Amino acid sequence: MLRPVRFVEVTLAAPPDRLAELETFYARMTGETTLRFRAGEGEPFYHFALLLPGDRFDAALAWAEKRVELLGGVFESENWDSRAVYFHDAAGNIVELIAHHGLEENGRSGPFHAEEIVGFSELGLVGDRRELLGELAPLGLSVWAGELDEPERLAFVGEKGRTFILAQADRGWLPLGRPAEVHPVEYVVGA
Numbered sequence: 001m002l003r004p005v006r007f008v009e010v011t012l013a014a015p016p017d018r019l020a021e022l023e024t025f026y027a028r029m030t031g032e033t034t035l036r037f038r039a040g041e042g043e044p045f046y047h048f049a050l051l052l053p054g055d056r057f058d059a060a061l062a063w064a065e066k067r068v069e070l071l072g073g074v075f076e077s078e079n080w081d082s083r084a085v086y087f088h089d090a091a092g093n094i095v096e097l098i099a100h101h102g103l104e105e106n107g108r109s110g111p112f113h114a115e116e117i118v119g120f121s122e123l124g125l126v127g128d129r130r131e132l133l134g135e136l137a138p139l140g141l142s143v144w145a146g147e148l149d150e151p152e153r154l155a156f157v158g159e160k161g162r163t164f165i166l167a168q169a170d171r172g173w174l175p176l177g178r179p180a181e182v183h184p185v186e187y188v189v190g191a
Contacts, residue, residue, distance in 0.1 A: 005141065005162045007033045007120035010048070011186040013040025014091040021090045032119035037091070044183035047173045049084070049096035051121035051161055057083045057099035059112035064097055072175045079145075080160060086175045094173050096122065103161045122163045123187060124173065126180040129155050129166040136164060139189060 014022055016039040026035050029050065052060045064070065068087040071094075075084045084098040097117075104118045125132045129148050136157050141164070147153035148166070155166040170179040 005139075005158050005189050005191060007123060007162065007187060008190045009034045009036070009186070009188040010120055010123060011036040011038060012046050012048075012093070013038055013044040013184050015040065015043060018091045025089060028114040029117050030119060031115075031117045035120075040183065043092060045092040045094065045178075045181065046183060046185065047094040047096070047122070047124035047165065047167075047180070048120060049098045049122035051104060051118040052097055052099040053106040053108070053116055053118065054099050054101050054103045055105040056108065056112055056116060059108075059110070060097055060099065060116070061085060063112035063114075075175065094176075094178065096174075098122070100161050121161055122165050123185070124165045124167055124180065125185065126167050126169050126182045129168060132164075132166045133157060141189075 010033055014037040019037050019039060022037050031051070061074065064085060064087065071086040071088065075086070076082070081101045082098055084096050086094060086096050089095050098121050106116065108116065133143065133148065133155065141157050143155050143157055144159055146155040148155045151168050152171060154171070157164040157166060167173070167180045169182055172178060173180055
């Protein structure tokens with residue numbers, strides 16, 4: 001059985017005046033993924049998701065409601081067997097907390113703690129989706145859901161719970177439809 005791909009490191013651009021706040025906010029929240037921010041120009045923003053244990057969504061939701069302003073309600077996906085919520089961080093990133101039933105379950109009960117976040121689950125990459133897929137192919141990753149040829153569709157590369165989301169520029173991100181923009185991103189993945 002293949003081990004899942006893991007996001008080991010992710011580096012994103014952010015406004016210089018928000019770097020300290022972002023570092024503090026994410027200090028214990030990225031699990032197996034090392035998240036770094038570098039000073040960028042303008043107001044760069046990204047979409048990414050943090051993976052919750054599949055059996056801890058309700059506790060994580062109560063935890064999140066005390067810390068951030070959620071963007072809408074709970075999003076449920078039958079196709080992905082998942083539940084998710086979204087919020088903006090201090091840099092305006094669209095951050096998703098997602099739990100996939102049966103994935104990374106930890107059997108805990110009681111209040112949720114930031115240290116339970118498994119790591120990155122999704123990372124949005126914006127640009128020409130075929131070119132982006134070409135950059136990911138040497139890592140042994142392929143499209144597992146979505147569509148490359150229809151401009152308004154997303155392509156999902158990797159596997160459930162560990163996914164690169166390929167989006168064309170200006171395609172709206174959930175949950176508010178904010179148009180995707182191309183900004184620098186660095187990542188390291190491992191097994």
